[in-house]
Amino acid sequence: MRIAFASGKGGTGKTTVAVNLAVSAVRVGLGTAYVDCDVEEPNGHIYLEPEKDLSLPVAVEVPEIDESLCTVCGECGRICEFNAIAVLGDRVMVFPELCHGCGGCFLVCPVDAMKRSGRLVGRVETGVSKIAPCGEDRTAPGGEGEISFVQGILKVKEAMPLPVIREVKKHIPDRDIVIIDCPPGNSCPMVESVRGADRVILVTEPTPFGLNDLEIALKTVREMDIPVDIIMNRCDPDAELPAGAFDDGGARVIARIPESREIAEINSRGGLASLESPEFARIIDKILEKILRAAREARR
Amino acid sequence: MKIAISSAGRKADSPMDARFGRAGYFQIFDTDTGEYEVVDNTTGRDAMQGAGVQAGELVASRGVSTLITGHCGPKAFEVLRAAGVKVVLCGGGTVEMAIGKFINGDLKEIAGPDVNSHWG
Incomplete structure (x- = not known):
């Protein structure tokens, strides 16, 4: 079961909920993976402190022109949607930093003058977090107390996160629950991170920015036909979404997390709030219960 | 000799566009024949990336030997x-003021880019 946490607006609490949910899941004995797709600024590792066991480069396949073969016919320039290829009178120029790696130019070149070359854009790392062992006050039937960890890191100055996100997704292990921490925004990186999830949970905050982006995120996820729930963060216990945009009944608010200085302080030093605050742990446990119940209902 | 000027409009008295890749138009003037042509740069102006590359290709394809612009x-x-x-x-x-200055020799050629990527 894959659960993706997205939000639209940044800083609403995606990562806070995602890492603490991973802790909650592993402590009830579920095989758990946490996957950080926010490759421009992955920060789940700060909380989960994984021991890394693998670090792999991610490269984009970019063209290199073999000038001895090129006839400057211009086909490669015409198919390139990204202005990465300039066709001049007597030569073809490639700007690898503009290339999205679609491979179109390799296919259309009639004389095989486009050679495949690689450009390093980031890394994928995997590891194991042992920060939340089972036991003590909780029972952990079958759990190993380890959270499988995967994250992508986009190279500084690179503008295209998608190749790194795709590579991260290839390394997602098979677990009872896979928690995907998505990048903020509602464009391609969010869509690619959410794609393939069984359920999306949108974490929002009751501010104009938060709600505006929630509305866009909802539309995006519905377009992808994935079930969606909402968590309202830093809000009053009886807060409701404004009437109108959210009234069509498709998404429900499954939790309200109150504004709390204690939680903010734990977060700010990289602590896991559900290990330190029993009250916060109860909120997260309830979210997990609702996710598991929805999964059972979906199977029926 | 053909010169191209990045422009915000289609007329001789239109203001220049200081941006090259994302200029609205290129006005191309042939100093030998007096011929005059306006090239629409909408695809470059609205390109999600690589506007400068696209505009450079466009200007070169018209046989231009000198470009007059604000920044490159x-x-x-x-x-x-x-x-x-x-x-x-x-x-x-x-x-037309830019063309006049160029013909008078008041404008200086640059040997390299004068701004960073994404300036415009």
Whole structure:
């Protein structure tokens, strides 16, 4: 079961909920993976402190022109949607930093003058977090107390996160629950991170920015036909979404997390709030219960 | 000799566009024949990326030997240099004023880009 946490607006609490949910899941004995797709600024590792066991480069396949073969016919320039290829009178120029790696130019070149070359854009790392062992006050039937960890890191100055996100997704292990921490925004990186999830949970905050982006995120996820729930963060216990945009009944608010200085302080030093605050742990446990119940209902 | 001027409009008294890749139009003037042509740069102006590369390709394809613009970034400059197009900078004014200054020899050619990528 894959659960993706997205939000639209940044800083609403995606990562806070995602890492603490991973802790909650592993402590009830579920095989758990946490996957950080926010490759421009992955920060789940700060909380989960994984021991890394693998670090792999991610490269984009970019063209290199073999000038001895090129006839400057211009086909490669015409198919390139990204202005990465300039066709001049007597030569073809490639700007690898503009290339999205679609491979179109390799296919259309009639004389095989486009050679495949690689450009390093980031890394994928995997590891194991042992920060939340089972036991003590909780029972952990079958759990190993380890959270499988995967994250992508986009190279500084690179503008295209998608190749790194795709590579991260290839390394997602098979677990009872896979928690995907998505990048903020509602464009391609969010869509690619959410794609393939069984359920999306949108974490929002009751501010104009938060709600505006929630509305866009909802539309995006519905377009992808994935079930969606909402968590309202830093809000009053009886807060409701404004009437109108959210009234069509498709998404429900499954939790309200109150504004709390204690939680903010734990977060700010990289602590896991559900290990330190029993009250916060109860909120997260309830979210997990609702996710598991929805999964059972979906199977029926 | 053909010169191209980045422009915000289609007329001789339209203001210059200080941006190259994302200029609305290129007005192309042939100093030998007096012929005059306006090239629409909408695809470059609205490109999600690589506007300078696209504009450089466009200007070069018209047989232009000198470009008059406000600023020129590194990728556009690389394309223009490869195509043998000289780049001269002009601080502002209308298109016909820029042509006048160029013919008078008041505008200076640049040897490299004068701004970073994404300036415009």
